Amino acid sequence: MSDRRLDVRKTYKLLINGAFPRSESGRSYEVASAKGAFLGNVALGSRKDVRDAVVAARAAQTKWWGATAYNRGQVLYRLAEMAESRRDELAEHVTLAEGVSAKSAQVVVSRAIDRVVWYAGWTDKIAQVMGGTNPVAGPFFNFSVPVASGVVAVIVDQNSSLGGFVDAVLAPVCAGNTVVVLASERRPIPAVLLGEMTATSDFPPGVINIITGRTSELAPVLAAHEDVDGLDLTGAPEEANELALLAAGSIKRVLRPDGRDLDASLRRLRAFIETSTVWHTIGQ
């Protein structure tokens, strides 16, 4: 029986500051496939993991925003390259998580990777499309320049294991924000895999942080955290009011799902951008 070997079982971990720690609490939970089969043990993130992730995201934000838009696009494109070479693994896990056919899963993965490329293209176009020169009655230039909000907390769609994750996470990142992501509670594995790919895509540590665990436990911590500037509530439609109320305590920008398809428009890209207006004399 020389060809028999032990299984190499995988524990799905968090992504905080470019490292893959187990939860600070030491807890984990079992994730099952759409058909109920055991898929793996996933870290059950805690309040303190959220705290650490926000510290990492805050520290990374200056560097990420300070990089040129062109460079941010290159990094995002690199993520598409990484995902493309591991697409079969992603598709397999989309099938398991969502219970769709292998063929549909390939379509989901293709769309997700295409969206990554789409966001890669957007990094250096946001300023043209969303900024501008304003007419003023005087010898001045007046520019409106889009600026990243800062640290954005994203509660991703609970059902779409990969597609929802890509849009909700990369839109704010593309605009220069850093993110702390609460992955889908029941279907976190494709998100964790994509997180592993970000680690080989030249993202500075801390730009994308992924926490797996109980949404009901962690979402309020993120919503109330005063050092978070934006909150995407896509994955918590029922608790949206309560969470938005917590977010109001520190005047966060909040993106609330309203039934319309966010990804067909630029609403996600616009959601976590501030406008900075600059005056400059003409001819000086």
Added chain:
Amino acid sequence: MTTVPLRIVRETDRGVRIPLAATVPTVESEAQLRALLASLSGVDAVGAEARAARLATRSIKKSTKLAAINLAISMVDLTTLEGADTPGRVSSLCTKAMRPDPRDASVPHAAAVCVYPDLVAHARAVLADSPVKVASVATAFPSGRASLHVKLLDVTEAVAAGADEIDMVIDRGAFLSGRIGQVFDEIVAVREVCGAAHLKVILETGELVTYDNVRRASWIAMLGGADFIKTSTGKAAVSATGSTALVMLEAVRDFAEQTGRVVGVKVAGGIRTTKDAIRYLVLVNETVGATWLSPDYFRFGASSLLNDLLMQRLKQHRGAYVRPDEFSGD
């Protein structure tokens, strides 16, 4: 065996027995000092590190944590020791030391403000008669490489300008080359010109190489008249660590038990978070007991630590994590 009267006998004092009758021995020669140091036992390095690491895992929660944070705030020597220090920066530091969180009067004041000697007069003027002390580094801080004459002048000027506490550095070069008599004599000379000012002796443990050296240097400083022994200048590659603090706390305990004199400990350099600070408080409580849990006998030399303490304090009250830039930078 005869029983000696004890000054401190409380359950919380970890069995530290401080006799009333004992006195600090007078050191009359280098040979006597050598003999005294030779009588000290060696430090079990592995054991010290393991014990410090074990105590660092203690979990302090809820109201105990809040009490620890408040205590730590009251023990901070708010420090600025940069070439770029200005009177303005020192003013804002003094204001912050007197009222760390302007919105909340229940926050205790810091223990002291620690500056270079030329800024002592300015700090004194701003602090006026507030309970916050003015501490000054002196004796050619941080290297200590100057003649005794220059060092004493440095101290004299700082004291004349109004310093309540002097943080002196020992001559590590002399210590490491075995001239312990010179180290001792310098401390005694500085102690004399300090007058009423308290003397903290900086051992710069990061340059002393071994724990045995840390224990010996602690004894030399205490025999020389130090009111506090302090780990580091904050300017060396290695600053305060849990295990060196443990060795120093044990030295302080042994000294108190043998001589009846209670010396304080100041940890400095690289202490930035509330978690670090609470670890030191646990170490103090478990090694020497509650008597030392007071700004009179334990201090943190730090600058950014205070903001983290304030932030964690606010977090305990609000129940949500707080924005770091809610507090002033300097």
